[in-house]
Amino acid sequence: MVHTNLIRExxxxxxxxxxxxxxxxxMLAVIVAVRMLVPIDNSPAQAPLSILLESSAAIVALxxxxxxxxxxxxxxxWCVAVIALLLLVYAIDPRVPLLMGRIGxxxxxxxTMALTVAALTLxxxxxxxxxxxxFLALAPVWAGPVLEALNNPAWLNRLxxxxxxxxxxAVALDADYLRSPWFYEHSAIASMRYVYPDMxxxxxxxxxxxxxxxxxxxxxxxxxxxxxxxxSS
Amino acid sequence: xxxxxxxxWLLCILLAGGNAAAAEEASMDAxxxxxxxxxxxxxxxxxxxxxxDNGSWSESVGITALGxxxxxxxxxxxxxxxxxxxxxxxxxxxxxxxxxxxxSETNQNRNYNTAVSLTALAATGNDKYAExxxxxxxxxxxxxxxxxxxxxxxxxxxxxxxxxxDERPDLSNIHMALEGLKATATDPDDPVWDKALMFVSxxxxxxxxxxxxxxxxxxxxxxMPGYSPHKGTASYGGMTAAGLLSLLFAGAxxxxxxxxxxxxxxxxxxxxxxxxxxxxxIQGLYYYYNVFAKSLSAYDAPLMVDGNxxxxxxxxxxxxxxxxxxxxxxxxxxxxxxxxxxGNAMLVTAWSVIAxxxxxxx
Numbered sequence: 001m002v003h004t005n006l007i008r009e010x011x012x013x014x015x016x017x018x019x020x021x022x023x024x025x026x027m028l029a030v031i032v033a034v035r036m037l038v039p040i041d042n043s044p045a046q047a048p049l050s051i052l053l054e055s056s057a058a059i060v061a062l063x064x065x066x067x068x069x070x071x072x073x074x075x076x077x078w079c080v081a082v083i084a085l086l087l088l089v090y091a092i093d094p095r096v097p098l099l100m101g102r103i104g105x106x107x108x109x110x111x112t113m114a115l116t117v118a119a120l121t122l123x124x125x126x127x128x129x130x131x132x133x134x135f136l137a138l139a140p141v142w143a144g145p146v147l148e149a150l151n152n153p154a155w156l157n158r159l160x161x162x163x164x165x166x167x168x169x170a171v172a173l174d175a176d177y178l179r180s181p182w183f184y185e186h187s188a189i190a191s192m193r194y195v196y197p198d199m200x201x202x203x204x205x206x207x208x209x210x211x212x213x214x215x216x217x218x219x220x221x222x223x224x225x226x227x228x229x230x231x232s233s
Numbered sequence: 234x235x236x237x238x239x240x241x242w243l244l245c246i247l248l249a250g251g252n253a254a255a256a257e258e259a260s261m262d263a264x265x266x267x268x269x270x271x272x273x274x275x276x277x278x279x280x281x282x283x284x285x286d287n288g289s290w291s292e293s294v295g296i297t298a299l300g301x302x303x304x305x306x307x308x309x310x311x312x313x314x315x316x317x318x319x320x321x322x323x324x325x326x327x328x329x330x331x332x333x334x335x336x337s338e339t340n341q342n343r344n345y346n347t348a349v350s351l352t353a354l355a356a357t358g359n360d361k362y363a364e365x366x367x368x369x370x371x372x373x374x375x376x377x378x379x380x381x382x383x384x385x386x387x388x389x390x391x392x393x394x395x396x397x398x399d400e401r402p403d404l405s406n407i408h409m410a411l412e413g414l415k416a417t418a419t420d421p422d423d424p425v426w427d428k429a430l431m432f433v434s435x436x437x438x439x440x441x442x443x444x445x446x447x448x449x450x451x452x453x454x455x456x457m458p459g460y461s462p463h464k465g466t467a468s469y470g471g472m473t474a475a476g477l478l479s480l481l482f483a484g485a486x487x488x489x490x491x492x493x494x495x496x497x498x499x500x501x502x503x504x505x506x507x508x509x510x511x512x513x514x515i516q517g518l519y520y521y522y523n524v525f526a527k528s529l530s531a532y533d534a535p536l537m538v539d540g541n542x543x544x545x546x547x548x549x550x551x552x553x554x555x556x557x558x559x560x561x562x563x564x565x566x567x568x569x570x571x572x573x574x575x576g577n578a579m580l581v582t583a584w585s586v587i588a589x590x591x592x593x594x595x
Contacts, residue, residue, distance in 0.1 A: 048400075184462070191572045
């Protein structure tokens, strides 16, 4: 009986592992597919945009294919896995060596961003979070005409530019993505005055939600432990 | 013998008279000149009143350098001896000299900021800034896209200069860079000029000298090879004037077919009521005025005959237009479009004064 249970558990564990591998492969497929479907040439000037696209696709892939979890801590391995997948993609992207010194800060931002979106899925459906991510990523495009009509007030400009997750990644890459050919063509903001936030601000803002959630979940567990301790004594 | 000498004298007098008449025809009308000088004074007064305590305008190296240039090149002949309103902006620029030679408060516009700072520092005529200028030149030369950046000479970006990061080059940025390099007497034999000519030519709608598939044949210029912010790869006024200026800076002479084609485009689309070819004619309007005056001043042909055979004294025209658009407080601003920072009165006022300075220069 015990032997049968062990076999069952072992089979179940193997199935879970297979499922996890499948999920990871789907994530990788999304990153590669997005990169291949969006036409960006191989010129060095396109390197930052190419890497931003791959990194954004990784966040969306995480939201679409990581299994839903009940705690943020449970998401951590999946967030780390996303970073590993990105490293794999970067390794075969010929543009990455051009930005080698900036990949470390970028991965730090992507990891923090992955934890932020994971934290959001504790309150919203992952697909909704993915939609919100894409919506905000394109904020410089859809908000451009509004800013233009309002004569580009500095506070609103900062809000729109800062709201885009692409800005956070671009700050880490030290890349002016709004002046890349695609954004210059499609975003009115690119031809108006704008300022990117600094790296410290980006990391602080991104870390706010995951740290709050972690603290909240930790505090929720604390009283139970104390209660258990009182009863046993 | 005596009759012969008399004929020669008469001929000389006639020629001198003819030249004087042509020069008079080509220069700005006396009454308008006075009005234009007053408009410059009023613009400079606005700038002086809106200068920050640290000497900057809009906390921007680029706008500060342009404001400074507006003062230094004005008919007043301002210089450092005139006081803090000149020395403080210079100090502001010097405070933003970076270890790589760039002069900028931000990583976003390092080419523009450094280029216009070099032009302004050169306009001081003070040798004290020679080292800063030399380092700035090296920085600009390093921005030019070539083999060192992984581009071969057949690439559309080759020879271009962008905003100063990894992004694509464009004609506006390279025209500013070339202006800065020219103003600071960069070696005419430096490869920068030939490489720049390749990029500039690839931004022109002239298929004989542009190997890009999209190139049309109206002779005008677009923003960068294969792209115009206004429509497709259409030529427009601001960039055609910038293209003409870039060609002249890079050593092309007036007989160069690319220069002839650019000049013809400006003639055939001659207007100061709008930025011809731009969206609604209002986007980048003051950039157009600025570069229109600078390019025609550099081209040095005071009368321009448009496509309908009508001769225009462009100096009169640009002065009249800018005077008519000046606000009561002496400023200029584009109320219809904030694109390319034209909602910023400091920038647009500096540009307009520089345009008037170019028109007033005979």
